[in-house]
Amino acid sequence: MTRDQLRDVSITSADEFEAILAEVVEKAIEADVDVRGAWEFRTRGSTHDWEVEIIELAKHLDNEDECE
Numbered sequence: 392m393t394r395d396q397l398r399d400v401s402i403t404s405a406d407e408f409e410a411i412l413a414e415v416v417e418k419a420i421e422a423d424v425d426v427r428g429a430w431e432f433r434t435r436g437s438t439h440d441w442e443v444e445i446i447e448l449a450k451h452l453d454n455e456d457e458c459e
Contacts, residue, residue, distance in 0.1 A: 416445065 402408050419426045429444045 426445050431442045433440050
């Protein structure tokens with residue numbers, strides 16, 4: 392894995408951020424990485440520390456509303 396994989400990616404909105412985040416989570420899941428839990432990290436070139444928490448949600452099936 393290279394350190395600057397997002398060099399050619401533009402993230403200028405919350406929607407773009409969410410799309411990139413979803414892609415990262417999906418790729419990790421496909422590689423059998425358990426992404427659930429809290430992830431703490433410090434960004435390069437910044438004084439900020441962050442924590443991201445990933446919680447798996449139950450799937451809502453469309454036909455559940457019909458069963459009620």
